[in-house]
Amino acid sequence: MVYTKKEQPYKIEKEGEDEVLRLNYENKPYSPSIEDNPLVMMDALDKLIENPSISRITFFQRKNYNYDSNQTSMLMDIANIYNYFVKNKRTMNPEAMGIPTDSPDLLAQRFEVLRQILFYQLKIDPIGAYAELKRVIRGENINLKKSITPDEKESIHRYLSILNKIFESLDRSSLINGARNFLPGYTSQNRDIYKNIFKPSITPDFMYSKIMASPPLDGEQLDIYKIDNKSEVTIYNTPKEIKKLYHITPPEFKISEDKYNLVDMAKSVLSQHQPQENEFLDPEKMRNTFTNIGKDLIRDLADQQGIPLSPEELLELAEILVRHTIGFGVLELILVDDKVQDITINSPPGQSPIFVLHQDHGECVTNIVPSKTDFEGWATKLRLISGRPLDEANPILDTELILPQARSRVSIITKPLNPFGYSLAFRRHRDTPWTLPLFLKVKMISPLGAGLMSFLIDGSRSILVAGTRSSGKTSFLGSLLLEIMRRYRILTIEDTLEIPTEAMRKLGYNIQPLKVRAALVKGGSEVPADEGIRTSLRLGDSALIVGEVRSSIRGNEEVMIVKNNLTQLVQIKDLENQDISNIFVPTMDFDLKFRLKKLKGFIKHPPRKKLLEVTTRTGRKVTVTPDHSLFTHKDFRILPIECKDLKIGSKIILPEKLPSDYNNIQKINLLELLKGRGCRIEGYEEDLKEIIQKIGYKKATEIAKISNDIYQYLRKGIQHTNIPIDTFVSLSKAANHTFSLQKLKLKTGTSKTLNAEIPITKDFCRFLGYYVAEGYTSKSGTIVLSNDNPNIKKDIINLAKNLFNVNCYQRITKSLGVSTQIVISNRIVGHLISALGCGRIALKKRVPSFIYGLSEEKICEFLKGYFDGDGSQTASKNSGNSISASTISKKLASDICYLFLQIGIVARIEEREQTGKGKHKQYRVIFKQRKYIEKFLDKIGFIKYKKEIINRSFSHSKLNSVNYNCKILEDNVKIKRKYRHLRRHSSCGKDYLKKVIDDDKFASDKIKTFVNGDFYLDEVKRIKEIKLDKEEYVYDLSVEPCQNFVGGFGGIMLHNSEAKALYEAMRIGASANVVAGTIHGDSPYGVFDRVVNDLDVPKTSFKATDIIAMCNPIRSGGGLKKVRRVLSITEVRKDWEQDPQAERGFVDLMKYNAKTDLLEPTPDLINGDSEVLKAIGANVREWVGNWDAIWENILLRADIKKMILDYSIKTNQPKMLEAAFCLESNDMQHRISENVVEEVGQLDPKIIKERWENWLKDRLKQ
Template sequence: VGFGLAEVILEDERVEDIYINAPIGKVPLIVKHSEYGELRTNIIPSVRDAYGWASRFRMMSGRALDDANPVLDTELETENFRARVAIVQEPLSPQGLSFVFRRHRERPFTLPLLIHYNSLTPLAAGLIWFLVDGARTILVAGTRGSGKTSLLGACMIEIMRKFRIITVEDTLELPVNYMRNLDYDILSMKVGSAIAGTGGEMPAPEGIRTTLRLGDSALIIGEVRSKEAIALYEAMRIGALANVVAGTIHGDSAYGVFDRVVHDLDVPVTSFKATDIIIIAQKIRSPDGLEEKRRVTSIVEVRKHWEKDPFIEKGFVPLMTYDAKEDRIKPERALIEGDSEVIKSIAGSVREWAGKWDLVWEEIVLRSKIYELIVKTAQERKYLELMESDFIVIANETYHKLFKKLKEEQGYPETKDLLFLFEEWLKAELKKRGK
């Protein structure tokens, strides 16, 4: 589409980022590769190319890029890839234009894929699936490049297709088009950038408030970065959307998220209690500093019985925590022993689960076994397509249908029976596909 070798490089699925630094014409293009890390190339874009790209992105986005608005956030989508684009120019960048392209996977990540890549365990995946089905409010937090958006996309795939989804983003990064092709009822809303000139776009807070007038929906916020946080917490507190509310935010711990939301973004302390779950994703570096791996390092419950500081008043209760020695996230006592107010709240609205922690725990473990079975089968048969969103959406719906079928027959499904029926269904699906 006219972006030269940068466009060609972005067609490689293993490319994560491209950096083109100022001064253009003197500095080589840098590629961040999923296997080889940062690579210095022998490609040096020309000044003419750079100014041509900047003009094209300005025109495509409808956003300003000039001395008064020296930052442009936008996106680039072709038949072969999607990428987020950030452009900086003078006076913010004294030596002229610079570009950053962040490539997004064409298909959304799924929880089984994240298990396959060791980013989380089957139990963590089963818990997240349960929490999304339970219509909780979830913040996915982490440092830059930790996989927050990928994890949020995986959470979106856990939403059943019978529910409507509304996404609000200032730069389109979520896999909306692909999910629409999977027959999701999904509405994408694009709002003005919090850090750049936005032209005639609606500000993010007004965009979020608009979703409250669009009917019962799951609400997904691409990234919480500025004053839209206040509008988001308004939506969360009144429960206007009647389904899961989720988004990403920068922060490396539950308290870091609280500190940012309350002290940086001016959300009232009491409003923060509308957050049910904080999932932290981080980059873990090897001792030599040469390798990085992405891991979900904690799943934390936010309790409601505190007044000023949830850290001091024990308002943060870890459900799962990363063990560096074992390189995996492990369940904490609160999860194992049923001391989770959020999970109890979900169970309390289901007649069969109310007051029966054993059944709730069995449900979470069963979901983890479903995903463990899918991942193991995909790996053994070298058929990784089983872990992609196209199949996972069908698998999740099959699980719910089998649960309903056994419930009608048995009163309440036996775990072993449900797992057996799912395994038989999986075998039949593989046979259909010649695998």
């Protein structure tokens, strides 16, 4: 802000909805600091008293001191209090200070006290006025107690009434509330307390953005680093903000006052220049020109002022000057930070800071608040850079911003799309494109496939790269671009500039990007895609590339699977190399109900070092790659969301009800379960005699691997030995003998026997629940359970007798207080508990895997035993109802949550650190929602509790809440009068929404399906970035058709251009060198179906496609790894009419073989049955009618790509695989080929290969 002598001491300006008070302190002898100077505070309050609509305050004194709306609002509260009481004649007159009989001196004395506080102290020190009022009130209360006559009491009461009204108004003010934590120890006239409240952003006069220069006093420093050795960035955690603070200190804030003056004067001169559109055609050249002008200007000014400057200082000041004139100000410093991925700037201007997505710290808020001037300047420059309009008729602008050290895609919107003005989003680009040798390295394509694609590019074919999301199709298209010879011109057509055209230009390509209108922008000056394509074809013979209009979990994460009817929670990496043919997983179907679906694929992705740990409000956790998707909801639909796009508070889908009763086994075969544990059998004699008769005693003795003969297991008396389980099972298998488990019993040593078949009853499940809660197994196999409840002890003893025929005994222990232990001394039972996976000690406890999938009744009995052992119930009017259980086994806490999901209860997991040596972290499983409490007590219940549920009035809970747009809600359901409050909000509980939907029989099917879905809406509580010291493989599962599964700690649901413009290009661009693009699709016919039926492209236009290259994640044959692969290269024939699939319009030239993990040639390719390849050959003299010559050239290209990879590995030079070297290699291949034709009259592949390899060897020596 530049003031002249004619200007008023202050003025009010309108910025959006804000009125900004600007005070000129240029000639004041003191600094314009509200917090330091009482005179400045008084001046500000006087202006606010006169202008009560002020939103923000800015002082100017060589620099701008900006007080934001929150700080200004605090002062406005004081101004309003002043206005109210000073103008209130009933308050501010001496007669109101008491009763008529009071002496005039007393009334005058009281009035003077109040006048000093209100008229003077309130303006210069409102907190002091508050403290003084409190002191006066305390003194008058003492006087009241001492008063004797009724008149004295009434007089003091009236005075106190006025004092209390003023005090209460101050007490409610935002200033006092903000200062309350600092009031203890406060002394009058000490202004340190204001420094904790008022913190202006101070900016140089040449800078419009407001920067909070001082770090937060209550901030915890997490990280600190420098950008290009110039700007310092510090990351803070602050207690009042969920997001971390990205605090940047620009070099502008570190220069001396003399240098500051030089930049300020230079800007005044340089800013008079108005850049024209043609100056922005080459931003790099323009910046260099202005930097040189700035250096000359600053040097002249420094000489005039007698200020010595070194060359480095001169360059630094020139860069600051250029940044704040033709550049983007402080925003540039953020853009060159390699750790910043995205930048978002929201309107209205001056009220919201810049937000960044940081690679190490996630979503951060910065200390920079751009002004209205910043917004307008940036918008103007982006309009000039893009050459396209940005106004109310064209409210959307997408362009690319290129800075000396950064390249970014920019999206900017304005009115009427954004009613508050401009809003910007920046996304940084990666410049280096993929190459075919790089794809060979990761085995996405085979050498022959790379050779074929290179041949097709040289043959000027129309190529469509298709695939599902995250299949690598866009990267693959980029690698094909590098196969185009640099002597050809390339035109790219996009609605959002994403193809790395600038990188290709630097690599020597003659490339011209064209920007067309996006699909969601109607009208405006930008041309539509089809018109842009027609124009491009008139720009000359060019290759035409049409851009498309616009993941995995850590190996130790557990996923739920059902294998051979047995439910397991297994680490996902353990599924590698397993037979998955009989594995099912719970998955959410299209009706939003969870069902078991067959696992179609296990995928192992390349190693990653950077992962994200996502924690939800219910305590669930999962560690994934940033590009892996979880699920969220929008407009009553379930949608995937990549974890890198998650924020604190983002909604995450959990299962609320998983399938049960799909494996309700009735019995356990202990012979199978206890193999290898040294147990022996009783009651086997008749079976063994039959086995000996069938196979003979010699073979039986051999199978039994014993020194004596097999009859030792049949002799009686002292020589009798019981047969081991393993031996008996092996003999039965050899003799093909079927035995009855009901006759057999098991024992070990001198222990009592146990039936060889155990029924899975509710009693058995409850006993296991007791053990998992309160039991442990000694190393000798003795089971001990602890409980002091008489009913529970009796139940455990009865269960042991009925289930195992074991008599327990009880003992009293006093080590950690008096406790009763129930001891089951039977090693077979100990082996059973161990084999079921219950865990020997508390730290290793888990839910036995067979419990999952049982009937709900049996699951509830297990939970009944567990919660009667370790659980508790609370019910109070203050805290409500809750049921919980605690354990030191992290995996058990997760197991219990999974088990609850099978009966429709979503529990929360709370982690608590325990103090003391040897203490373990404790995990508390808890739920409080009333419907879950009622379900638990109804289906499970307690033996030890008989508590009632506390009934509390209904309220909209933030738990399991649905966010909605009111208009979309009313499009799907009629809001009755009793639910009209929903119009005032944007969220409500899912259960409450179901109540609303059930009350409207005309509600849409979409919203009915949504509210009746078996899912729970959790929220992201924390996102932690994990940087591994060593890369780890990451994994995924494929489940058709829904592509989701359940895993993680506690159970989380995990996810596994338009075309018309592209086909217009293919039909019109017959004379072009190549036409290529990308599209979503899972097969050639799937592409046809989508293009013709969904996108309304005529069938005849589809025939313009020559080749479809399918990219998809698949399973490899050997390791069942999920990897990106080119699955097929398919030729599209032209002689079909209706259905290319039925009329052999699709001919696979190459097909992926899962067994060999290679893209292999089909007989059609080997035999030369390809119309496309023959058409290419027809245009080359050496190949006309000679399939062998065509095939040899394809093989030559394949060998060259393979040699690049081999030599890169052999010489440890990974840069050989990058774009620069690959282009050099391609150029050399073409030069050598031309020379060979001239020398020998034909393209001899052996000579070309030999000469190219010799060149490669020589090149590597350089």
